[in-house]
Amino acid sequence: MQPFFFLLLILPSLLAVPLQPIVTVAADAANAARCTTAASLRTYEKCIALPTQGASLAWTYHPGNATLDVAFSGSFISPSGWVAWGINPDSPSMTGTRALAALSDPSSGSLLLLPFVLDPSVKLQSAPLVSRPLDTHLLLSSSAAAAPDGVRDGAGVQIFATVKLSPNRTRVHHVWNRGLYVQGYSPTIHPTAASDLASRATIDVVSTATEVPPAASATLRAAHAVLNSLSWGLLLPAGVAVARYLRQCSSVGPTWFYAHAAVQASAYLLGAAGFAIGVVMGRASPGVTYSLHRGLGVAAVVAGGLQSAALLFRPKTTHRFRKYWKSYHHFVGYGCAVVGVVNVFQGMEVMGLGGTYWKLAYCLALASLVGSCVALEVNAWVVFCRREGGGGEGDNEGAVKRRLSF
Template sequence: MAMLVLALLPLFATSASAAGGCAAEASLSSPNGNAYAACSDLPRLGATVHWTYDRAAGSLSVAFVAAPAAPGGWVAWGLNPFGEGMAGAQALLAAPSSSSGAWAVRTYNISGYALGAPGPIAFPATGLAAELGADGRVRVSGTLSVGQGASVLNQVWQVGPTVSGDGIPAPHAMGGDNLAAKAKLDLVRQTSTSSDSGGSDLARERNIHGILNAVSWGLLLPMGAIFARYLKTFRSADPAWFYLHVTCQIIGYGVGVAGWATGINLGNASNGVTYGLHRSIGIAVFALATLQVFALFLRPRKDHKCRLYWNAYHHAVGYAVIILGIMNIFKGMAILGVEQRWRTAYVAAVWVLGAVAVTLEAVTWSVVIRRREAEQHGKTLHGAA
């Protein structure tokens, strides 16, 4: 695997060089003459985005650079506060005038999967401008008011082939890179010389939030379930399995509460940015986990007639918390733009837990089968005697 990565590195370097990329545009400056604080090579359509985010003012100065799909075509970039695709995007679209050939920028509030007519957008925009470079790439720049405390925004971009005589952009291609031209714009990670430490504090809190959730819902709770399901099969492990199970669940729940609190704070600090599915799953996980913890105080005795129903409920809710928790961890990693190495590490941890569970499932079933055979054999001998 390492050799394969090394072999592909020259290809990536060649691709970046051909597209221009941030390294070739390092001297790009904003309209006020200052260099942008950060730059990112976008993963599709050979585009790049430069930006400076002023946390105190809530303003985002941005420059998007891409080549039209054909000479005389158009380029567009936007932010989507409602989702990750085109529907809901607040876009800046640059195209040449049919009469003068000068490039101009218009704003679009894209409510569906059609561009619609130009009009005001949710992020008030000023200083919009566009220019065609000698390399055939178009630079679209301006300043958007995205609100104070923004952290990660959804960005989308496109390029098209032509513009009609009345200024209407022709549809872009509907395959390949055009269908996947979306990514996260991480405002927290921008390199800034500002003395304001708010960005670094927010980045630190995001890291803490991710770690707490991964450890609690993603590792400790599954470990507690493994102790409860498999160790109790061995009579010598009773009641040790119960205390191990409860310890993992309580510690996991406590760490999860801390993660829940940091998530609420991050949400309050990200004005205008919502992740509905991630938030809904998080609420469900927290509510079900809270129900699980309090259910320990209502646990019937082993010989109680309701114990069977309580066990069914307890197991169903527990597995739901684990499945939803792991799903939401991956969702959160995508939102926060976590580096692939950390995603790989967490996937490896989940695979290890899964392998342990599968192995113990086979072992415990063999123990149960042998025990039943021994008991049946004993009953047979007793009956014959």
């Protein structure tokens, strides 16, 4: 448990870092050095280096007819991957974006550019992303040009488009990203690192001023991960184990109850703090939503709150409703522990920690807890069987009642 105490010691410093406001920047000498107005098809008036993935954007705005000629430059991260750029008419977020994705044609191997509309179902990943025509009033023309050596890891790609804007509207929400795989003609989910989640910006096509929505700070992400892993992922199941196995020891008396209550209360307070940090992170990242992770987190917090409230209405041991209260308490408690552990793994996937030492450390700690519970469970059944085989009928009946009372 020493690593967890170390994590608790560093939490105050993690939580002391404030969120940053929306950053507004303009194209400067550094940005100009990273972008070029000369593309493979034509030369544009302005360009800007986008804040993530080494991408850049060049454009020419025609105020007379409110059209925008755009050249997006990105790079592949896999020979079987994809690169996409799009415009969101409403907000700087993925949902609602009209995107153009460059990918390798599975049948011919040549570069292919397909249009996609990213509706809310994309986040749920309930079905493959299917190409469909974009709004005719928005996209007037599009094409793509890849590096001469074809699609490969690190190969550059340019996406060209002519977009119709609303009159007198010069601020445009740009969204871009890239992924590792394409299934058929359907791009799969992109990586979820901080840079991938921040691939969006609002650019004024006249002044080149850029508004970049803030990403949650690394310290807040670390605090959120540590608090929730420790509370929902370890302490809460440990509190369940304390109640289940210490209660069978008649020598400890009511100590098991106070230990159980103390561990669960600590787990819930730390978990509530981690949940609050998650809410703050969500508000700091508009347009980025993890529905499953958020839903499981809300379910865990609600179940934990119900467990805490249940203590205020606990009937006496002789009350006729006591057995119903116990059934409710056990069912909600076990459910909360399971949901908490599942959501810890879901959160690791969201944060891109699926193959890191953080996940390995948590798995080892959880495996140790599960192994201890298995050993205690076996020991409890051995003791129960011995009592059943060696005691009288009255002793057997009492043992059965004690065993089933939990």
